[in-house]
Amino acid sequence: MSEAYPTIASLAERIRTKQISATELAEDGLRRVADNAALNAFFPVSRDLTLAEAKAADVRIAAGETSPLLGIPIAHKDIFVTCGWPTTAGSKMLEGYISPFDATVVEKLKAAGVVSLGKLNCDEFAMGSSNENSAFGAVKNPWDRSRIPGGSSGGSAAAVAAGIVPATTGTDTGGSLRQPAAMCGITAIKPTYGRVSRYGMVAFASSLDQAGSMAHTAQDCALLLDAMAGSDERDSTSLNSEKANASIWRAFSANIASKHPLNKGFENLRIGVPKEWMTYAGDLEGTRTDGIHMDVAVAIHHALDVFTNHGATLVDIPLPRTALSIPAYYVIASAEASSNLSRFDGVRYGHRAAEYTDLNSMIFNSRTEGFGHEVKRRILTGAYVLSHGYFDAYYLQAQRVRRLIAEDFQAAFEHCDLIMGPVAPTTAWKIGEKSKNPTAMYLEDIFTLGVSLAGLPGMSIPCGFGLNNMPVGLQIIGNYFDEAKMLADAHRFQQLTDWHQQHPGVKS
């Protein structure tokens, strides 16, 4: 009855011209969820909840409202709490948990009129780069079901790539929006830290966690992110300044109107390319001897050519502490995780063990049964780096290195407007290939962690295919609050290329 891979823009047009109702779209979306059950991207749907939201949207449409997201089906990463649907954060610890309130992101999108099809699978508490850490099974990559979709927002990326929904929400702590977007061949943006409220996002690492949007196009990402962003008094780290509250969509539209891509659309754009990323041959502790893989490097170079052929100039920039972002990130993220996850004690909510002898054994047994292996590993790592005698040597040292990494980015932005490079060193690997070796998995995050540590906005846009016909993502990094500019240049790139229009099964 409809296009296989719709965008928000195409659906909004069909709603506006009364070719389709929100209820029909919701019914169609629920069918797509069922047809793609093998991907394991969605948690159980609730037909009644979805259709009630669709009906409410149809009432608003009938009353003449024309908001661009009204009636659009989307789905949320299961890290955002929702009143209706259970929220698990991919963990047995929260199995069956139903939040008494909606996350701010969910609330804002509901107000904008979106219709939620439900909740999306993710790595447990968003800890992972492959979605294999979900207590409810790995999500499969729609391009090749024997491969991982990336993580931790793996369900969010797979759902868009498979055409189930035109857009999804996700979160990024060390690359969890950008990396799965790259591996599934879709577009995603993680905004500046603090631009989107974290209220109602199950906390992993509070100084890094940031919500963002995923879709086929930069334009759709801009639309969704604009509706998610804004100051929130319920999150003390949400920013409240003129810059932080400025409309992303308005700035994006103004930027698009100012230049046509074919008419030297990238003139005056200076793109910084970190030479460490394009030649990186990290060999931390001998665990890996290769750097960015050749197939990924070729796709990135071709993407950069599109920019330079239309007026952009490339600038070599140094990001000398790229390799150090891995240890700095794993110390800080684990420390914050061990602190955040101490709230799970089997008393107020979450899993309680069936067998125990006293209060202590109830807490110990509940936590031991409720948390998965990777989560325990990070809690223990965090407890160690925060413990007496190691706090300064590990935790504070990691935060000092974090400052150096953030300063390296600021120095780079003196010489360029945007930074571009790979999202990940490789394309999506086989399910099970790296799950035995935690450090091999951590090294995959080398190009995304620094951006998270610095709190900068980052994007991934499809830019080609690597070995085995798997998608490659181009990372675009802007300075603080430059989301509209990044999205606009990504949009121009998408006017000149068709990588974002290639889909699993129908690649031309």
Place this chain on the structure above:
Amino acid sequence: MSFDPTALTQLAKLSSLNLAPATLSQLSDDMSSIFGLIDALQAVDTTGIAPLSHPLDTIADMTLNCREDVAVATDPVSALANAPETENGLFLVPRVIE
């Protein structure tokens, strides 16, 4: 850095986790390799560099966006709805005082 089972057991205790003997040896290998990565931080000269806890502190003095400290009532029914066990509108835990 290597994690012997005794150190790991102590860490597990601090984290309120039980570690079965089988997971203990697996975890001790994992943690040793993770700290193999993490120890690269020790070689960095950070003399005079202040720790960065809020990422945007590099560009501005960050003050937290705090609302006024006014108590907001919580609906006791929804607050207790997810509790594994309750009694008389309270969270129920095993007896702690004999």
